[in-house]
Amino acid sequence: xxxxQLADLxxxxxxSNWAKLDVSTIDLKPEVRDMxxxxxxxxxxxxxxxxxxxxxxxxxxxxxxxxxxxILVQTVGDVEDGFDIEAMVEIEANHKKHFAxxxxxxxxxxxxxxxxxxxxxxxxxxCTYPDAPxxxxxxxxxxxxxxxxLVLEVCKANGLQYYYGSDKMAYNACFLVKD
Numbered sequence: 001x002x003x004x005q006l007a008d009l010x011x012x013x014x015x016s017n018w019a020k021l022d023v024s025t026i027d028l029k030p031e032v033r034d035m036x037x038x039x040x041x042x043x044x045x046x047x048x049x050x051x052x053x054x055x056x057x058x059x060x061x062x063x064x065x066x067x068x069x070x071i072l073v074q075t076v077g078d079v080e081d082g083f084d085i086e087a088m089v090e091i092e093a094n095h096k097k098h099f100a101x102x103x104x105x106x107x108x109x110x111x112x113x114x115x116x117x118x119x120x121x122x123x124x125x126x127c128t129y130p131d132a133p134x135x136x137x138x139x140x141x142x143x144x145x146x147x148x149x150l151v152l153e154v155c156k157a158n159g160l161q162y163y164y165g166s167d168k169m170a171y172n173a174c175f176l177v178k179d
Contacts, residue, residue: 001111001177006071013073013102014094017160021070021174025157028057028064028148036146041120048134049121049142060147067114070176072160073102079169088169092118095171099141102175107138112178116149117141118171144174 003020010018036044036051043050054060075098077091095118103115121127121141127134134140144151151172155162164170 001109001179003069003071006175006177009102009105010071010073013105014075014098015073015102016076016170017074019072019155019158019160021072021154021158021176023064023067023069023176026064026149026154028061029150030057030148032145032148032150033057043120046129047120047127048129048137049127049140050146053129054142054146057148063114064147064176066112066178067176068179070114070174072155072158072172072174073098074155074160074170074172076164076168076170079167081166091169092171095173096122099173103139103141106175106177114176115141115173116144116147116176117173119143120146144172 007018033051038044045052047053055063075091075095077087077094079087079091099115099117106113106115120143123136123139123141144154152162154174155172160172162170162172
């Protein structure tokens with residue numbers, strides 16, 4: 001799958017912006033993973049998609065090395081200020097809708113992909129972690145941060161704007177593929 005084909009899927013899914021993702025620019029950082037362990041979101045050690053369920057940094061690195069190229073995708077929306085929670089929730093919902101549409105399109109192609117979203121996997125109402133294997137391993141989505149990515153750095157390294165000002169909010173994700 002070419003970058004142009006990925007870009008067509010991103011456009012069709014409704015993302016605001018996208019950029020070619022060079023897998024070699026991704027640096028998984030232990031300090032990002034350490035932020036997950038603080039458990040601010042409440043999902044650490046509760047889902048297969050989140051640390052430690054998604055694997056060690058070494059295991060995540062190995063999965064990344066299997067991919068040849070990818071695309072960064074982004075949904076940007078307007079907020080009144082940093083306290084406009086209603087707008088933020090709406091932008092996040094739109095991002096998840098766009099992400100799900102592109103993920104579904106890629107899954108139908110039956111090619112090796114690694115989809116990394118914003119936030120934890122929400123495929124199942126209740127995750128089987130750690131008592132039973134994931135019910136839908138091909139559809140499970142970890143976040144870029146769960147893998148140890150500092151999203152700002154990945155965006156900068158691949159020419160995708162990250163900050164649009166105090167009146168905008170951006171959600172980021174990526175899809176990696178193997179030829």
